[in-house]
Amino acid sequence: MKRSIVLALLLASAACSPSSTTTGTSQSASGTLAGVDQALIDKTVKPGDDFNAYASGTWAKTAEIPADRSSTGVGYDVFKVAEARNAELIQAAVKANAAAGTDERRIADYYAAYTDTAGIEKRGMAPLKSQLDAIAALKDKGALSAMLGATMRADTDPLNASNFETENLFGLFVTQDLNRPDVTIPYLMQGGLGLPDRDYYVSAKPEMAELRAGYKAYVAKLLTLSGISDAAARADRIIALETKIANAHYDIVTSQDAHGAASWKRADFAAKAPGIDWNAYWNAASLPSQQDFMLWQPGAIIKLSALVGSEPIAAWQDWLTFHTINQVTSVLPQAIDAASFDFNSKTLNGTPQQQPRDKRAIASVNAQLGDAVGQIYVGKYFPASSKTEIQGMVKNIVAAFDNRLAKLDWLAPATREEGRKKLKVLIVGVGYPDKWRDYSTLEIKADDPVGNLQRARLAEYRHQIGKIGKPVDRNEWWMTPQTVNAVNLPVQNALNFPAAILETPYFDAKFDAAANYGAIGAVIGHEISHSFDNLGSDFDSTGRLHNWWTPADLKHFEEAGAALVAQYNAYEALPGLHLNGKQELGENIADAAGLTASYEAYRASLGGKEAPVIDGLTGDQRFFLAFGQSWRTKMREKALRARVATDVHAPAPWRVQTVRNLDAWYAAFNVKAGEKLYLAPDKRVKVW
Numbered sequence: 001m002k003r004s005i006v007l008a009l010l011l012a013s014a015a016c017s018p019s020s021t022t023t024g025t026s027q028s029a030s031g032t033l034a035g036v037d038q039a040l041i042d043k044t045v046k047p048g049d050d051f052n053a054y055a056s057g058t059w060a061k062t063a064e065i066p067a068d069r070s071s072t073g074v075g076y077d078v079f080k081v082a083e084a085r086n087a088e089l090i091q092a093a094v095k096a097n098a099a100a101g102t103d104e105r106r107i108a109d110y111y112a113a114y115t116d117t118a119g120i121e122k123r124g125m126a127p128l129k130s131q132l133d134a135i136a137a138l139k140d141k142g143a144l145s146a147m148l149g150a151t152m153r154a155d156t157d158p159l160n161a162s163n164f165e166t167e168n169l170f171g172l173f174v175t176q177d178l179n180r181p182d183v184t185i186p187y188l189m190q191g192g193l194g195l196p197d198r199d200y201y202v203s204a205k206p207e208m209a210e211l212r213a214g215y216k217a218y219v220a221k222l223l224t225l226s227g228i229s230d231a232a233a234r235a236d237r238i239i240a241l242e243t244k245i246a247n248a249h250y251d252i253v254t255s256q257d258a259h260g261a262a263s264w265k266r267a268d269f270a271a272k273a274p275g276i277d278w279n280a281y282w283n284a285a286s287l288p289s290q291q292d293f294m295l296w297q298p299g300a301i302i303k304l305s306a307l308v309g310s311e312p313i314a315a316w317q318d319w320l321t322f323h324t325i326n327q328v329t330s331v332l333p334q335a336i337d338a339a340s341f342d343f344n345s346k347t348l349n350g351t352p353q354q355q356p357r358d359k360r361a362i363a364s365v366n367a368q369l370g371d372a373v374g375q376i377y378v379g380k381y382f383p384a385s386s387k388t389e390i391q392g393m394v395k396n397i398v399a400a401f402d403n404r405l406a407k408l409d410w411l412a413p414a415t416r417e418e419g420r421k422k423l424k425v426l427i428v429g430v431g432y433p434d435k436w437r438d439y440s441t442l443e444i445k446a447d448d449p450v451g452n453l454q455r456a457r458l459a460e461y462r463h464q465i466g467k468i469g470k471p472v473d474r475n476e477w478w479m480t481p482q483t484v485n486a487v488n489l490p491v492q493n494a495l496n497f498p499a500a501i502l503e504t505p506y507f508d509a510k511f512d513a514a515a516n517y518g519a520i521g522a523v524i525g526h527e528i529s530h531s532f533d534n535l536g537s538d539f540d541s542t543g544r545l546h547n548w549w550t551p552a553d554l555k556h557f558e559e560a561g562a563a564l565v566a567q568y569n570a571y572e573a574l575p576g577l578h579l580n581g582k583q584e585l586g587e588n589i590a591d592a593a594g595l596t597a598s599y600e601a602y603r604a605s606l607g608g609k610e611a612p613v614i615d616g617l618t619g620d621q622r623f624f625l626a627f628g629q630s631w632r633t634k635m636r637e638k639a640l641r642a643r644v645a646t647d648v649h650a651p652a653p654w655r656v657q658t659v660r661n662l663d664a665w666y667a668a669f670n671v672k673a674g675e676k677l678y679l680a681p682d683k684r685v686k687v688w
Helices: 051-062 074-096 103-115 117-123 126-136 141-150 206-225 231-248 266-272 278-284 298-310 313-326 334-349 357-368 370-381 384-407 413-424 449-465 513-518 520-532 551-569 585-605 619-629 637-646 652-661 663-669
Strands: 071-073 170-176 184-190 262-265 292-295 427-431 487-489 494-498 572-574 633-635
Touching (some): 051 652, 071 074, 074 370, 103 357, 103 370, 103 449, 117 334, 126 313, 126 449, 141 278, 141 298, 141 313, 184 298, 206 231, 206 313, 206 334, 231 298, 231 313, 262 266, 266 278, 266 292, 334 637, 357 370, 357 449, 384 413, 384 427, 384 494, 384 520, 384 585, 413 520, 487 520, 494 520, 513 520, 513 585, 513 619, 520 585, 551 585, 572 637, 585 619, 585 652, 619 652, 633 637, 633 652
Parallel strands (some): 427 494
Antiparallel strands (some): 071 633, 170 184, 262 292
């Protein structure tokens, strides 16, 4: 099954492995920790040649990727803390024998059902029998259209999570209208693929052809294990149909352009996108009266609708059968679960060993009952003092960004004013939301893991469509508190920093300010900067999509972006495999601008004084080393190839090299012309 990638900078957090974070960290006379692990540094490497290797090279030489992970690095230290806490909370819920209907009971029953492998084996494919029978009974395109509508879920998000794909033919995303900030409407997005992205189907590269062959074999194996007849022939038809679907899709770069979205009325679908019985579709999707829609990839949706009309219903039945099974493999018999792991984790990402069942159960509980666990989590593990300190850092970094905007001589006064207004009304959520999700209508059974998973996804869909027509809640959270991540929400003009990321080494109250600003400060600056990247800069302070730039402003901004694209295109991740600077542009802008803002906020926090030297390192050196070490990562080759192909973030080692665009880094490490990362002052990219 495909896994979505979250639009935030800590993508490696759930796929990394442990390493020391405090060994070699010294204290100042006042007892403050330096926050930099000198044992990780490889002093045989010049900082100016490869800052990533300098900051963490000694660690990289001996770090081993765990068998159940596709990468290893600092993020797993923090993830392990959250995972252990979640395990403790869930076990406490299991032992509590709470009353039926309580969130604690839902947590316990969901976990019990997921880990009851004997029950899963005994039930076999029975939990899906009625759904598979309904697919087999489809007689016409009207019935097919209704089923496609009924199975649509709110599992795509082009703005907050960079998740452009769903296994269903279409995905729904619900937020404010791009042109009317006071109206919440549904967005329809492309879907229908079992591989991560269209390029996996259309690329002529030998490694992609090999993955396609592996996927075809997996489809046939999954159908066989599920007791579906004529599996090989069905797999052929499924792959042929998905290849046509892929050819209809927008690519990743095009999908990042909000200006490509189109506003349609309900009546437009039949006229502009024939092939689907749209009345049947929307009625089954529980939107019988909805009139206003946005189409994120309108050209793709038109073509996908045409495929529903042109392709044999038998091909769609095969496709529906496979994807119905493929979306719940984790709670089906072990042979099916193992087959899914073998392809989706081992073949696609090079992960040799599956995670233990209990850890996967914890992840699934968090995915489906996240706020129920999160409310307990923050009450036990997130002190008010941490929230207060992070809020202070946020205030300082916003002020630093505002100060930069105020001084930019290339911005027209009106553009500068609107940009500063965005900062003034920015909503920053730290730790946890003000309002928690209500799960009272979600039925969880201790003996129905398939039903639990499907009902939870349906409950999320109903929650999302329940927002349609209502005012936008700019304080809504899109991450749970126990998530090791962070996110910018462009139409809400808001940020979320969950409690679980506010842990050492990203943040530690005992660390010197330089380390905290270099690590979590850069995270905060990154997310603030997303409001001004190539996507965020399209939205004004109200979240409305419109051009608030002068032509000269836009020209300067695009030139700076082009220089950053060229900088990242030059990086070679593997022999012959270069990064895609255009695909990664928004994240790279946020890295550069965010690190700059965090650095300036750190310097301002010193009140004009010089930072003390701790453990032989100046304040600036600690700042940049903390940033570099917060990204230390080691990846399997297949995982790296997949990341380059599908991710809007540069892989972590190259994000560390962002430092080459900051003048202060050169002075801190005496970087000279001729060293590999050296850029002449006029070549250092300063987008903001």
